[in-house]
Amino acid sequence: MSDGFEFDLIVIGAGTGGNGVARMAAAEGWKVAIVDRLPYGGTCALRGCDPKKMLVGVTEGVERARAMDGKGLIAEPRIDWAEMMAFKRTFTDAMPGRIEAGHDRAGIATLQGSARFTAPDTVEIDGRAWRARHFHIATGARPATLGIPGEEHLITSTDFLELPECPRRIVFVGGGYIALEFAHIAARAGAETVTVLQRGPRILPNFDPDLTAILAEATEALGVDVHTGAAVSGIAREGNAFAVQYETPDGPKKVVCDVAVHAAGRVPNIEDLNLEAAGVDATKRGIKVSPAMRTSNPAIFAAGDCADSGPNLTPVSANEARIAAKNLLANQDERKIVYPPIPSTVFTLPPLGSVGLSEAAAKEAGHDFDVHFERTERWYSSIRVSAVASGFKVLVERETGHILGAHLIGPGTEEQINLFAMAMGAGLTANRIKAAIFAYPSYASDLGSMV
Numbered sequence: 001m002s003d004g005f006e007f008d009l010i011v012i013g014a015g016t017g018g019n020g021v022a023r024m025a026a027a028e029g030w031k032v033a034i035v036d037r038l039p040y041g042g043t044c045a046l047r048g049c050d051p052k053k054m055l056v057g058v059t060e061g062v063e064r065a066r067a068m069d070g071k072g073l074i075a076e077p078r079i080d081w082a083e084m085m086a087f088k089r090t091f092t093d094a095m096p097g098r099i100e101a102g103h104d105r106a107g108i109a110t111l112q113g114s115a116r117f118t119a120p121d122t123v124e125i126d127g128r129a130w131r132a133r134h135f136h137i138a139t140g141a142r143p144a145t146l147g148i149p150g151e152e153h154l155i156t157s158t159d160f161l162e163l164p165e166c167p168r169r170i171v172f173v174g175g176g177y178i179a180l181e182f183a184h185i186a187a188r189a190g191a192e193t194v195t196v197l198q199r200g201p202r203i204l205p206n207f208d209p210d211l212t213a214i215l216a217e218a219t220e221a222l223g224v225d226v227h228t229g230a231a232v233s234g235i236a237r238e239g240n241a242f243a244v245q246y247e248t249p250d251g252p253k254k255v256v257c258d259v260a261v262h263a264a265g266r267v268p269n270i271e272d273l274n275l276e277a278a279g280v281d282a283t284k285r286g287i288k289v290s291p292a293m294r295t296s297n298p299a300i301f302a303a304g305d306c307a308d309s310g311p312n313l314t315p316v317s318a319n320e321a322r323i324a325a326k327n328l329l330a331n332q333d334e335r336k337i338v339y340p341p342i343p344s345t346v347f348t349l350p351p352l353g354s355v356g357l358s359e360a361a362a363k364e365a366g367h368d369f370d371v372h373f374e375r376t377e378r379w380y381s382s383i384r385v386s387a388v389a390s391g392f393k394v395l396v397e398r399e400t401g402h403i404l405g406a407h408l409i410g411p412g413t414e415e416q417i418n419l420f421a422m423a424m425g426a427g428l429t430a431n432r433i434k435a436a437i438f439a440y441p442s443y444a445s446d447l448g449s450m451v
């Protein structure tokens with residue numbers, strides 16, 4: 001290659017925000033390399049969404065059997081933690097090799113190590129410099145540094161997904177996605193005490209308060225201690241255990257556990273990149289990107305959790321990466337990122353889902369809308385599976401009939417929320433949704449009654 005460049009493009013980070021960009025560029029005949037310091041696959045496939053939901057798949061069996069007990073199903077569900085983890089590994093173990101083989105077939109050079117810029121067109125990986133015309137940064141996020149004494153005693157979500165056995169007493173620091181999803185797994189897997197310590201006044205503050213109240217109730221019923229207004233201030237060793245200290249309006253308290261998990265938020269993983277050397281601007285919210293996903297250095301793009309862009313979710317990362325690749329290959333900003341309504345689900349049992357505006361945000365924006373809020377334990381879909389916690393809140397604009405937001409809890413949520421997202425993206429009105437014919441009985445067939 002001329003001008004001393006080894007590559008047309010080096011992609012830093014082999015997760016959702018990186019792999020696709022490397023593939024698209026290689027398919028156009030570009031000379032491409034991809035680097036990761038961990039096995040290829042990124043957070044979602046190896047340490048996040050997918051392994052987590054393999055475990056949820058097992059706990060769904062427990063939940064279903066317990067719910068149907070006395071209703072014709074005779075089962076004594078119990079989780080074998082080691083077997084459950086082995087089941088998870090049947091998915092995760094094969095992934096890095098499969099991704100690397102795909103890159104090899106596409107002619108992409110696969111590098112291992114930590115990349116750090118030394119100049120706008122050069123990165124150093126384990127002491128060796130590599131020059132490229134372009135870079136794409138997709139280095140993801142990491143657990144936030146909390147700045148509290150003893151935080152080194154916290155294990156991360158990645159560590160949780162590798163625990164050899166279910167802890168007897170487990171504490172989650174934080175009350176967001178990770179805390180709730182993992183607390184449900186641990187409680188169903190047989191942990192004796194599971195505690196969630198959430199600093200704010202309620203769990204999952206970005207979700208509808210009426211529905212998070214239902215989830216908090218269901219979580220307590222599962223045996224999880226949920227404390228809100230509990231700001232963790234330190235972790236100390238106590239013999240073989242740990243004391244997690246937290247501040248409450250009633251004064252300081254502590255809870256003793258065998259394992260304490262960091263579930264207190266994630267931040268862009270960009271400190272090690274030496275972005276100043278590349279002329280790439282960033283704030284603590286991440287790498288600054290234009291709507292074309294271009295950074296302040298026009299030869300460098302960024303996408304996913306490391307960028308100061310959409311919410312940190314896998315499909316968002318994939319969408320941003322696609323836009324970055326299109327513009328990179330076109331050598332001009334011909335596409336801009338446009339976020340359709342983005343659904344999000346907390347994979348507890350029952351799951352909690354949300355898309356569009358919250359009730360508070362819709363009011364603040366001055367919309368005139370009806371609120372359809374109902375608990376649905378007496379609906380057929382819940383009765384059929386003996387669900388004890390289900391409900392919805394859907395906001396319908398009065399003048400247009402458009403759906404402004406949909407918030408769901410209960411069985412079927414994770415698919416219903418996607419249907420709402422599609423309906424909202426397509427601009428369907430409540431009447432159009434009511435007029436649709438869905439196979440019956442199904443969770444989708446409840447949609448018409450929610451609007």
Ligand SMILES: Cc1cc2nc3c(=O)[nH]c(=O)nc-3n(C[C@H](O)[C@H](O)[C@H](O)COP(=O)(O)OP(=O)(O)OC[C@H]3O[C@@H](n4cnc5c(N)ncnc54)[C@H](O)[C@@H]3O)c2cc1C
Pocket residue numbers: 012013014015016017018035036037038039041042043044045047048049050052113114115116138139140141157158178269272273303304305306312313314315317347
């Ligand atoms: C426990 C957990 C559960 C989650 N569950 C869900 C879910 O159910 N649904 C959902 O939509 N989202 C979920 N997420 C979020 C989702 O995983 C992320 O939004 C998504 O993986 C981000 O993809 P990415 O490509 O931007 O970053 P990542 O997938 O994190 O990839 C970044 C890669 O860059 C590498 N890297 C970092 N720095 C360097 C460097 N200097 N040199 C070389 N390599 C480097 C890392 O090793 C990593 O492999 C979850 C996250 C966690 C932690």
Ligand SMILES: NC(=O)c1ccc[n+]([C@@H]2O[C@H](COP(=O)([O-])OP(=O)(O)OC[C@H]3O[C@@H](n4cnc5c(N)ncnc54)[C@H](O)[C@@H]3O)[C@@H](O)[C@H]2O)c1
Pocket residue numbers: 146173174175176177178179181197198199200204205230231232233262263264265266311312313344345346347
């Ligand atoms: N199902 C999904 O889509 C899914 C699942 C897991 C993770 N994720 C992604 O990963 C990110 C990180 O997840 P998370 O659960 O760590 O973060 P989160 O942002 O969902 O929740 C963190 C919570 O911890 C609280 N907190 C912070 N410091 C605290 C302290 N000292 N004491 C007590 N509480 C404290 C915060 O108030 C906040 O509500 C999510 O924001 C999301 O982007 C998504």
